[in-house]
Amino acid sequence: MTHTDARADDTETAIAAARAGADVVRDMYGQHLARIDKGAGDFATEADVAAEKAILDVIRAARPDDAFLGEEGGQRGAAGAARQWLVDPLCGTLNYAVGTMLVAVNVALRGGPAAVADPFGGDVFLTDGHTAHVRRQDGTEDTPLTPTPATRLVDLNLDPPFPSAPGHRAVGLLTHPDFTDHFRPRVGSTSLALAWVAAGKRAAYVTDGGDLTASVHFAAGIALCRAAGCVVTGIDGAPLGPAGRGLVAAADEDTHARLLAMLRQPG
Incomplete structure:
Protein backbone atom coordinates (compact mmCIF):
# COMPACT_ATOMS: atom_id res chain seq x y z
CA MET A 1 0.00 0.00 0.00
CA THR A 2 1.39 3.44 -0.93
CA HIS A 3 1.55 6.40 1.44
CA THR A 4 -1.26 8.04 -0.54
CA ASP A 5 -3.45 4.94 -0.27
CA ALA A 6 -2.82 4.71 3.47
CA ARG A 7 -3.78 8.37 3.96
CA ALA A 8 -6.97 7.83 1.96
CA ASP A 9 -7.82 4.81 4.08
CA ASP A 10 -7.18 6.83 7.25
CA THR A 11 -9.48 9.57 5.96
CA GLU A 12 -12.28 7.10 5.27
CA THR A 13 -11.72 5.55 8.71
CA ALA A 14 -12.09 8.99 10.32
CA ILE A 15 -15.29 9.62 8.36
CA ALA A 16 -16.77 6.21 9.18
CA ALA A 17 -15.91 6.59 12.85
CA ALA A 18 -17.38 10.09 13.06
CA ARG A 19 -20.55 8.91 11.33
CA ALA A 20 -20.86 5.95 13.70
CA GLY A 21 -20.65 8.31 16.66
CA ALA A 22 -23.11 10.73 15.06
CA ASP A 23 -25.63 7.92 14.52
CA VAL A 24 -25.55 7.12 18.23
CA VAL A 25 -25.86 10.77 19.24
CA ARG A 26 -28.82 11.26 16.94
CA ASP A 27 -30.56 8.01 17.94
CA MET A 28 -30.28 8.77 21.67
CA TYR A 29 -31.38 12.40 21.39
CA GLY A 30 -34.37 13.32 23.51
CA GLN A 31 -34.10 10.31 25.79
CA HIS A 32 -33.77 10.58 29.55
CA LEU A 33 -30.03 9.98 29.93
CA ALA A 34 -28.09 9.37 33.10
CA ARG A 35 -25.34 11.92 33.74
CA ILE A 36 -21.80 11.05 34.77
CA ASP A 37 -20.35 13.80 36.96
CA LYS A 38 -16.80 14.91 36.13
CA GLY A 39 -16.59 17.67 38.73
CA ALA A 40 -16.45 21.47 38.42
CA GLY A 41 -19.87 21.48 36.71
CA ASP A 42 -18.76 19.20 33.88
CA PHE A 43 -20.50 15.95 33.03
CA ALA A 44 -20.98 13.29 30.37
CA THR A 45 -24.12 11.42 29.42
CA GLU A 46 -24.80 7.84 28.41
CA ALA A 47 -24.81 9.11 24.82
CA ASP A 48 -21.21 10.36 25.13
CA VAL A 49 -20.08 6.97 26.35
CA ALA A 50 -22.06 4.99 23.76
CA ALA A 51 -20.89 7.21 20.89
CA GLU A 52 -17.25 6.82 21.94
CA LYS A 53 -17.65 3.04 21.98
CA ALA A 54 -19.09 3.09 18.47
CA ILE A 55 -16.19 5.23 17.27
CA LEU A 56 -13.62 3.00 18.97
CA ASP A 57 -15.17 -0.09 17.37
CA VAL A 58 -14.73 1.41 13.89
CA ILE A 59 -11.13 2.46 14.52
CA ARG A 60 -10.17 -0.86 16.13
CA ALA A 61 -11.59 -2.77 13.17
CA ALA A 62 -9.65 -0.67 10.65
CA ARG A 63 -6.51 0.15 12.63
CA PRO A 64 -6.17 -2.38 15.48
CA ASP A 65 -2.58 -1.38 16.33
CA ASP A 66 -3.25 2.35 16.72
CA ALA A 67 -3.51 4.17 20.05
CA PHE A 68 -6.71 5.97 21.01
CA LEU A 69 -7.42 8.91 23.32
CA GLY A 70 -11.10 9.44 24.04
CA GLU A 71 -12.80 12.17 26.01
CA GLU A 72 -14.68 9.61 28.09
CA GLY A 73 -12.54 6.46 28.15
CA GLY A 74 -9.13 8.10 28.26
CA GLN A 75 -5.96 6.60 26.82
CA ARG A 76 -5.89 3.19 25.17
CA GLY A 77 -2.52 2.10 23.87
CA ALA A 78 0.76 3.96 24.34
CA ARG A 83 -0.34 6.86 15.47
CA GLN A 84 -2.91 8.11 17.94
CA TRP A 85 -6.57 8.91 17.36
CA LEU A 86 -8.04 11.86 19.29
CA VAL A 87 -11.79 11.54 19.84
CA ASP A 88 -14.49 13.72 21.34
CA PRO A 89 -17.66 11.67 20.83
CA LEU A 90 -20.06 14.48 21.73
CA CYS A 91 -18.72 18.02 21.74
CA GLY A 92 -21.47 20.16 23.21
CA THR A 93 -22.77 17.80 25.88
CA LEU A 94 -24.54 20.56 27.81
CA ASN A 95 -26.35 21.67 24.64
CA TYR A 96 -27.35 18.09 23.94
CA ALA A 97 -28.53 17.40 27.48
CA VAL A 98 -30.96 20.33 27.37
CA GLY A 99 -32.30 19.53 23.91
CA THR A 100 -30.19 21.84 21.75
CA MET A 101 -28.91 20.26 18.53
CA LEU A 102 -25.69 22.30 18.34
CA VAL A 103 -23.16 19.50 18.81
CA ALA A 104 -20.32 17.79 16.96
CA VAL A 105 -18.50 14.45 16.83
CA ASN A 106 -14.74 14.93 16.44
CA VAL A 107 -12.30 12.28 15.20
CA ALA A 108 -8.67 13.05 14.30
CA LEU A 109 -5.57 11.01 13.64
CA ARG A 110 -2.94 13.16 15.30
CA GLY A 111 -1.02 14.98 12.59
CA GLY A 112 -3.16 13.44 9.84
CA PRO A 113 -6.72 13.03 8.54
CA ALA A 114 -9.72 14.18 10.57
CA ALA A 115 -13.51 14.37 10.43
CA VAL A 116 -16.13 16.45 12.22
CA ALA A 117 -19.69 15.15 11.96
CA ASP A 118 -22.82 17.21 12.52
CA PRO A 119 -25.29 14.59 13.80
CA PHE A 120 -28.38 16.65 13.08
CA GLY A 121 -27.32 18.61 10.00
CA GLY A 122 -25.99 15.42 8.44
CA ASP A 123 -22.77 16.94 7.10
CA VAL A 124 -19.33 15.43 7.67
CA PHE A 125 -16.47 17.91 7.37
CA LEU A 126 -13.29 16.07 6.44
CA THR A 127 -9.63 16.51 5.67
CA ASP A 128 -6.94 14.16 4.44
CA GLY A 129 -4.39 16.48 6.04
CA HIS A 130 -3.90 18.49 2.85
CA THR A 131 -7.33 19.46 1.52
CA ALA A 132 -10.69 19.97 3.24
CA HIS A 133 -14.17 19.06 2.02
CA VAL A 134 -17.73 18.50 3.22
CA ARG A 135 -19.60 15.28 2.49
CA ARG A 136 -23.38 15.54 2.38
CA GLN A 137 -25.91 12.90 3.37
CA ASP A 138 -27.29 12.72 -0.17
CA GLY A 139 -24.13 11.07 -1.50
CA THR A 140 -23.22 13.89 -3.88
CA GLU A 141 -19.57 14.55 -4.64
CA ASP A 142 -17.51 16.02 -1.78
CA THR A 143 -17.45 19.83 -1.92
CA PRO A 144 -14.25 21.76 -1.12
CA LEU A 145 -14.41 23.96 1.97
CA THR A 146 -13.89 27.63 1.16
CA PRO A 147 -13.31 30.03 4.07
CA THR A 148 -14.64 33.58 3.73
CA PRO A 149 -15.02 36.47 6.19
CA ALA A 150 -18.22 37.60 4.44
CA THR A 151 -20.58 36.64 7.30
CA ARG A 152 -18.59 38.73 9.83
CA LEU A 153 -19.82 36.30 12.47
CA VAL A 154 -17.22 35.36 15.08
CA ASP A 155 -17.81 32.46 17.45
CA LEU A 156 -16.46 32.98 20.96
CA ASN A 157 -15.96 30.12 23.38
CA LEU A 158 -16.83 31.57 26.78
CA ASP A 159 -16.53 28.36 28.78
CA PRO A 160 -14.20 28.76 31.79
CA PRO A 161 -11.48 28.49 32.87
CA PHE A 162 -9.58 31.38 31.31
CA PRO A 163 -5.93 30.40 31.81
CA SER A 164 -4.54 33.36 29.85
CA ALA A 165 -6.37 36.01 31.89
CA PRO A 166 -5.94 38.82 32.62
CA GLY A 167 -3.49 39.41 29.77
CA HIS A 168 -5.67 37.69 27.17
CA ARG A 169 -9.39 37.07 27.47
CA ALA A 170 -11.51 35.96 24.54
CA VAL A 171 -14.55 37.09 26.52
CA GLY A 172 -13.15 40.64 26.41
CA LEU A 173 -13.89 40.86 22.71
CA LEU A 174 -17.59 41.21 23.53
CA THR A 175 -17.00 44.62 25.09
CA HIS A 176 -14.21 45.83 22.80
CA PRO A 177 -15.39 48.98 20.98
CA ASP A 178 -13.85 47.88 17.69
CA PHE A 179 -15.42 44.44 17.73
CA THR A 180 -18.97 45.45 16.82
CA ASP A 181 -17.65 47.88 14.23
CA HIS A 182 -16.44 44.92 12.17
CA PHE A 183 -18.02 41.73 13.52
CA ARG A 184 -21.02 40.23 15.27
CA PRO A 185 -20.58 37.70 18.08
CA ARG A 186 -21.96 34.21 18.26
CA VAL A 187 -21.45 32.34 21.50
CA GLY A 188 -21.37 28.56 21.37
CA SER A 189 -20.00 25.65 23.34
CA THR A 190 -19.07 23.20 20.60
CA SER A 191 -16.14 23.02 18.24
CA LEU A 192 -18.54 22.54 15.31
CA ALA A 193 -17.91 26.27 14.90
CA LEU A 194 -14.35 25.51 13.73
CA ALA A 195 -15.75 23.47 10.86
CA TRP A 196 -18.00 26.41 10.07
CA VAL A 197 -14.99 28.71 9.78
CA ALA A 198 -13.46 26.30 7.28
CA ALA A 199 -16.78 26.14 5.41
CA GLY A 200 -17.32 29.91 5.23
CA LYS A 201 -20.23 29.93 7.69
CA ARG A 202 -18.21 31.88 10.26
CA ALA A 203 -15.49 34.50 9.85
CA ALA A 204 -13.53 33.29 12.88
CA TYR A 205 -13.48 31.31 16.10
CA VAL A 206 -11.72 32.37 19.30
CA THR A 207 -11.07 30.42 22.49
CA ASP A 208 -8.66 30.48 25.41
CA GLY A 209 -6.71 27.44 26.56
CA GLY A 210 -3.34 25.73 26.37
CA ASP A 211 -2.01 23.43 23.64
CA LEU A 212 -5.17 22.64 21.69
CA THR A 213 -3.47 20.67 18.91
CA ALA A 214 -3.39 17.68 21.26
CA SER A 215 -6.95 18.23 22.51
CA VAL A 216 -9.70 15.75 21.70
CA HIS A 217 -12.05 18.76 21.53
CA PHE A 218 -10.11 20.81 19.01
CA ALA A 219 -7.66 18.64 17.03
CA ALA A 220 -10.13 17.74 14.26
CA GLY A 221 -11.40 21.30 13.83
CA ILE A 222 -7.88 22.72 13.75
CA ALA A 223 -6.91 20.19 11.08
CA LEU A 224 -9.91 21.21 8.98
CA CYS A 225 -9.16 24.92 9.26
CA ARG A 226 -5.50 24.47 8.36
CA ALA A 227 -6.30 22.29 5.34
CA ALA A 228 -8.93 24.77 4.15
CA GLY A 229 -6.41 27.61 4.23
CA CYS A 230 -7.58 29.49 7.32
CA VAL A 231 -5.17 31.55 9.42
CA VAL A 232 -4.64 29.60 12.65
CA THR A 233 -2.59 30.75 15.67
CA GLY A 234 -2.80 31.08 19.42
CA ILE A 235 -4.58 34.08 20.94
CA ASP A 236 -1.17 35.75 21.25
CA GLY A 237 -0.41 35.24 17.56
CA ALA A 238 2.18 32.54 18.22
CA PRO A 239 2.09 29.15 16.47
CA LEU A 240 0.05 26.41 18.08
CA GLY A 241 2.00 23.80 19.98
CA PRO A 242 3.11 22.69 23.45
CA ALA A 243 3.67 26.30 24.55
CA GLY A 244 0.51 27.52 22.83
CA ARG A 245 -2.17 29.74 24.35
CA GLY A 246 -5.67 29.28 23.05
CA LEU A 247 -6.78 29.59 19.46
CA VAL A 248 -7.74 32.12 16.83
CA ALA A 249 -8.91 30.50 13.58
CA ALA A 250 -9.83 33.10 10.98
CA ALA A 251 -11.02 32.95 7.39
CA ASP A 252 -8.40 35.42 6.19
CA GLU A 253 -5.40 37.51 7.23
CA ASP A 254 -7.39 40.72 7.75
CA THR A 255 -9.91 39.12 10.11
CA HIS A 256 -7.10 37.41 12.00
CA ALA A 257 -5.12 40.66 12.35
CA ARG A 258 -8.15 42.63 13.57
CA LEU A 259 -8.98 40.06 16.23
CA LEU A 260 -5.39 39.81 17.46
CA ALA A 261 -5.20 43.60 17.76
CA MET A 262 -8.34 43.61 19.91
CA LEU A 263 -7.09 40.77 22.08
CA ARG A 264 -3.84 42.65 22.71
CA GLN A 265 -5.65 45.87 23.55
CA PRO A 266 -8.65 45.11 25.77
CA GLY A 267 -11.52 47.51 25.29
Whole structure:
Protein backbone atom coordinates (compact mmCIF):
# COMPACT_ATOMS: atom_id res chain seq x y z
CA MET A 1 0.00 0.00 0.00
CA THR A 2 1.39 3.44 -0.93
CA HIS A 3 1.55 6.40 1.44
CA THR A 4 -1.26 8.04 -0.54
CA ASP A 5 -3.45 4.94 -0.27
CA ALA A 6 -2.82 4.71 3.47
CA ARG A 7 -3.78 8.37 3.96
CA ALA A 8 -6.97 7.83 1.96
CA ASP A 9 -7.82 4.81 4.08
CA ASP A 10 -7.18 6.83 7.25
CA THR A 11 -9.48 9.57 5.96
CA GLU A 12 -12.28 7.10 5.27
CA THR A 13 -11.72 5.55 8.71
CA ALA A 14 -12.09 8.99 10.32
CA ILE A 15 -15.29 9.62 8.36
CA ALA A 16 -16.77 6.21 9.18
CA ALA A 17 -15.91 6.59 12.85
CA ALA A 18 -17.38 10.09 13.06
CA ARG A 19 -20.55 8.91 11.33
CA ALA A 20 -20.86 5.95 13.70
CA GLY A 21 -20.65 8.31 16.66
CA ALA A 22 -23.11 10.73 15.06
CA ASP A 23 -25.63 7.92 14.52
CA VAL A 24 -25.55 7.12 18.23
CA VAL A 25 -25.86 10.77 19.24
CA ARG A 26 -28.82 11.26 16.94
CA ASP A 27 -30.56 8.01 17.94
CA MET A 28 -30.28 8.77 21.67
CA TYR A 29 -31.38 12.40 21.39
CA GLY A 30 -34.37 13.32 23.51
CA GLN A 31 -34.10 10.31 25.79
CA HIS A 32 -33.77 10.58 29.55
CA LEU A 33 -30.03 9.98 29.93
CA ALA A 34 -28.09 9.37 33.10
CA ARG A 35 -25.34 11.92 33.74
CA ILE A 36 -21.80 11.05 34.77
CA ASP A 37 -20.35 13.80 36.96
CA LYS A 38 -16.80 14.91 36.13
CA GLY A 39 -16.59 17.67 38.73
CA ALA A 40 -16.45 21.47 38.42
CA GLY A 41 -19.87 21.48 36.71
CA ASP A 42 -18.76 19.20 33.88
CA PHE A 43 -20.50 15.95 33.03
CA ALA A 44 -20.98 13.29 30.37
CA THR A 45 -24.12 11.42 29.42
CA GLU A 46 -24.80 7.84 28.41
CA ALA A 47 -24.81 9.11 24.82
CA ASP A 48 -21.21 10.36 25.13
CA VAL A 49 -20.08 6.97 26.35
CA ALA A 50 -22.06 4.99 23.76
CA ALA A 51 -20.89 7.21 20.89
CA GLU A 52 -17.25 6.82 21.94
CA LYS A 53 -17.65 3.04 21.98
CA ALA A 54 -19.09 3.09 18.47
CA ILE A 55 -16.19 5.23 17.27
CA LEU A 56 -13.62 3.00 18.97
CA ASP A 57 -15.17 -0.09 17.37
CA VAL A 58 -14.73 1.41 13.89
CA ILE A 59 -11.13 2.46 14.52
CA ARG A 60 -10.17 -0.86 16.13
CA ALA A 61 -11.59 -2.77 13.17
CA ALA A 62 -9.65 -0.67 10.65
CA ARG A 63 -6.51 0.15 12.63
CA PRO A 64 -6.17 -2.38 15.48
CA ASP A 65 -2.58 -1.38 16.33
CA ASP A 66 -3.25 2.35 16.72
CA ALA A 67 -3.51 4.17 20.05
CA PHE A 68 -6.71 5.97 21.01
CA LEU A 69 -7.42 8.91 23.32
CA GLY A 70 -11.10 9.44 24.04
CA GLU A 71 -12.80 12.17 26.01
CA GLU A 72 -14.68 9.61 28.09
CA GLY A 73 -12.54 6.46 28.15
CA GLY A 74 -9.13 8.10 28.26
CA GLN A 75 -5.96 6.60 26.82
CA ARG A 76 -5.89 3.19 25.17
CA GLY A 77 -2.52 2.10 23.87
CA ALA A 78 0.76 3.96 24.34
CA ALA A 79 0.35 7.71 24.89
CA GLY A 80 3.47 8.36 22.83
CA ALA A 81 2.45 6.11 19.95
CA ALA A 82 3.32 7.27 16.43
CA ARG A 83 -0.34 6.86 15.47
CA GLN A 84 -2.91 8.11 17.94
CA TRP A 85 -6.57 8.91 17.36
CA LEU A 86 -8.04 11.86 19.29
CA VAL A 87 -11.79 11.54 19.84
CA ASP A 88 -14.49 13.72 21.34
CA PRO A 89 -17.66 11.67 20.83
CA LEU A 90 -20.06 14.48 21.73
CA CYS A 91 -18.72 18.02 21.74
CA GLY A 92 -21.47 20.16 23.21
CA THR A 93 -22.77 17.80 25.88
CA LEU A 94 -24.54 20.56 27.81
CA ASN A 95 -26.35 21.67 24.64
CA TYR A 96 -27.35 18.09 23.94
CA ALA A 97 -28.53 17.40 27.48
CA VAL A 98 -30.96 20.33 27.37
CA GLY A 99 -32.30 19.53 23.91
CA THR A 100 -30.19 21.84 21.75
CA MET A 101 -28.91 20.26 18.53
CA LEU A 102 -25.69 22.30 18.34
CA VAL A 103 -23.16 19.50 18.81
CA ALA A 104 -20.32 17.79 16.96
CA VAL A 105 -18.50 14.45 16.83
CA ASN A 106 -14.74 14.93 16.44
CA VAL A 107 -12.30 12.28 15.20
CA ALA A 108 -8.67 13.05 14.30
CA LEU A 109 -5.57 11.01 13.64
CA ARG A 110 -2.94 13.16 15.30
CA GLY A 111 -1.02 14.98 12.59
CA GLY A 112 -3.16 13.44 9.84
CA PRO A 113 -6.72 13.03 8.54
CA ALA A 114 -9.72 14.18 10.57
CA ALA A 115 -13.51 14.37 10.43
CA VAL A 116 -16.13 16.45 12.22
CA ALA A 117 -19.69 15.15 11.96
CA ASP A 118 -22.82 17.21 12.52
CA PRO A 119 -25.29 14.59 13.80
CA PHE A 120 -28.38 16.65 13.08
CA GLY A 121 -27.32 18.61 10.00
CA GLY A 122 -25.99 15.42 8.44
CA ASP A 123 -22.77 16.94 7.10
CA VAL A 124 -19.33 15.43 7.67
CA PHE A 125 -16.47 17.91 7.37
CA LEU A 126 -13.29 16.07 6.44
CA THR A 127 -9.63 16.51 5.67
CA ASP A 128 -6.94 14.16 4.44
CA GLY A 129 -4.39 16.48 6.04
CA HIS A 130 -3.90 18.49 2.85
CA THR A 131 -7.33 19.46 1.52
CA ALA A 132 -10.69 19.97 3.24
CA HIS A 133 -14.17 19.06 2.02
CA VAL A 134 -17.73 18.50 3.22
CA ARG A 135 -19.60 15.28 2.49
CA ARG A 136 -23.38 15.54 2.38
CA GLN A 137 -25.91 12.90 3.37
CA ASP A 138 -27.29 12.72 -0.17
CA GLY A 139 -24.13 11.07 -1.50
CA THR A 140 -23.22 13.89 -3.88
CA GLU A 141 -19.57 14.55 -4.64
CA ASP A 142 -17.51 16.02 -1.78
CA THR A 143 -17.45 19.83 -1.92
CA PRO A 144 -14.25 21.76 -1.12
CA LEU A 145 -14.41 23.96 1.97
CA THR A 146 -13.89 27.63 1.16
CA PRO A 147 -13.31 30.03 4.07
CA THR A 148 -14.64 33.58 3.73
CA PRO A 149 -15.02 36.47 6.19
CA ALA A 150 -18.22 37.60 4.44
CA THR A 151 -20.58 36.64 7.30
CA ARG A 152 -18.59 38.73 9.83
CA LEU A 153 -19.82 36.30 12.47
CA VAL A 154 -17.22 35.36 15.08
CA ASP A 155 -17.81 32.46 17.45
CA LEU A 156 -16.46 32.98 20.96
CA ASN A 157 -15.96 30.12 23.38
CA LEU A 158 -16.83 31.57 26.78
CA ASP A 159 -16.53 28.36 28.78
CA PRO A 160 -14.20 28.76 31.79
CA PRO A 161 -11.48 28.49 32.87
CA PHE A 162 -9.58 31.38 31.31
CA PRO A 163 -5.93 30.40 31.81
CA SER A 164 -4.54 33.36 29.85
CA ALA A 165 -6.37 36.01 31.89
CA PRO A 166 -5.94 38.82 32.62
CA GLY A 167 -3.49 39.41 29.77
CA HIS A 168 -5.67 37.69 27.17
CA ARG A 169 -9.39 37.07 27.47
CA ALA A 170 -11.51 35.96 24.54
CA VAL A 171 -14.55 37.09 26.52
CA GLY A 172 -13.15 40.64 26.41
CA LEU A 173 -13.89 40.86 22.71
CA LEU A 174 -17.59 41.21 23.53
CA THR A 175 -17.00 44.62 25.09
CA HIS A 176 -14.21 45.83 22.80
CA PRO A 177 -15.39 48.98 20.98
CA ASP A 178 -13.85 47.88 17.69
CA PHE A 179 -15.42 44.44 17.73
CA THR A 180 -18.97 45.45 16.82
CA ASP A 181 -17.65 47.88 14.23
CA HIS A 182 -16.44 44.92 12.17
CA PHE A 183 -18.02 41.73 13.52
CA ARG A 184 -21.02 40.23 15.27
CA PRO A 185 -20.58 37.70 18.08
CA ARG A 186 -21.96 34.21 18.26
CA VAL A 187 -21.45 32.34 21.50
CA GLY A 188 -21.37 28.56 21.37
CA SER A 189 -20.00 25.65 23.34
CA THR A 190 -19.07 23.20 20.60
CA SER A 191 -16.14 23.02 18.24
CA LEU A 192 -18.54 22.54 15.31
CA ALA A 193 -17.91 26.27 14.90
CA LEU A 194 -14.35 25.51 13.73
CA ALA A 195 -15.75 23.47 10.86
CA TRP A 196 -18.00 26.41 10.07
CA VAL A 197 -14.99 28.71 9.78
CA ALA A 198 -13.46 26.30 7.28
CA ALA A 199 -16.78 26.14 5.41
CA GLY A 200 -17.32 29.91 5.23
CA LYS A 201 -20.23 29.93 7.69
CA ARG A 202 -18.21 31.88 10.26
CA ALA A 203 -15.49 34.50 9.85
CA ALA A 204 -13.53 33.29 12.88
CA TYR A 205 -13.48 31.31 16.10
CA VAL A 206 -11.72 32.37 19.30
CA THR A 207 -11.07 30.42 22.49
CA ASP A 208 -8.66 30.48 25.41
CA GLY A 209 -6.71 27.44 26.56
CA GLY A 210 -3.34 25.73 26.37
CA ASP A 211 -2.01 23.43 23.64
CA LEU A 212 -5.17 22.64 21.69
CA THR A 213 -3.47 20.67 18.91
CA ALA A 214 -3.39 17.68 21.26
CA SER A 215 -6.95 18.23 22.51
CA VAL A 216 -9.70 15.75 21.70
CA HIS A 217 -12.05 18.76 21.53
CA PHE A 218 -10.11 20.81 19.01
CA ALA A 219 -7.66 18.64 17.03
CA ALA A 220 -10.13 17.74 14.26
CA GLY A 221 -11.40 21.30 13.83
CA ILE A 222 -7.88 22.72 13.75
CA ALA A 223 -6.91 20.19 11.08
CA LEU A 224 -9.91 21.21 8.98
CA CYS A 225 -9.16 24.92 9.26
CA ARG A 226 -5.50 24.47 8.36
CA ALA A 227 -6.30 22.29 5.34
CA ALA A 228 -8.93 24.77 4.15
CA GLY A 229 -6.41 27.61 4.23
CA CYS A 230 -7.58 29.49 7.32
CA VAL A 231 -5.17 31.55 9.42
CA VAL A 232 -4.64 29.60 12.65
CA THR A 233 -2.59 30.75 15.67
CA GLY A 234 -2.80 31.08 19.42
CA ILE A 235 -4.58 34.08 20.94
CA ASP A 236 -1.17 35.75 21.25
CA GLY A 237 -0.41 35.24 17.56
CA ALA A 238 2.18 32.54 18.22
CA PRO A 239 2.09 29.15 16.47
CA LEU A 240 0.05 26.41 18.08
CA GLY A 241 2.00 23.80 19.98
CA PRO A 242 3.11 22.69 23.45
CA ALA A 243 3.67 26.30 24.55
CA GLY A 244 0.51 27.52 22.83
CA ARG A 245 -2.17 29.74 24.35
CA GLY A 246 -5.67 29.28 23.05
CA LEU A 247 -6.78 29.59 19.46
CA VAL A 248 -7.74 32.12 16.83
CA ALA A 249 -8.91 30.50 13.58
CA ALA A 250 -9.83 33.10 10.98
CA ALA A 251 -11.02 32.95 7.39
CA ASP A 252 -8.40 35.42 6.19
CA GLU A 253 -5.40 37.51 7.23
CA ASP A 254 -7.39 40.72 7.75
CA THR A 255 -9.91 39.12 10.11
CA HIS A 256 -7.10 37.41 12.00
CA ALA A 257 -5.12 40.66 12.35
CA ARG A 258 -8.15 42.63 13.57
CA LEU A 259 -8.98 40.06 16.23
CA LEU A 260 -5.39 39.81 17.46
CA ALA A 261 -5.20 43.60 17.76
CA MET A 262 -8.34 43.61 19.91
CA LEU A 263 -7.09 40.77 22.08
CA ARG A 264 -3.84 42.65 22.71
CA GLN A 265 -5.65 45.87 23.55
CA PRO A 266 -8.65 45.11 25.77
CA GLY A 267 -11.52 47.51 25.29
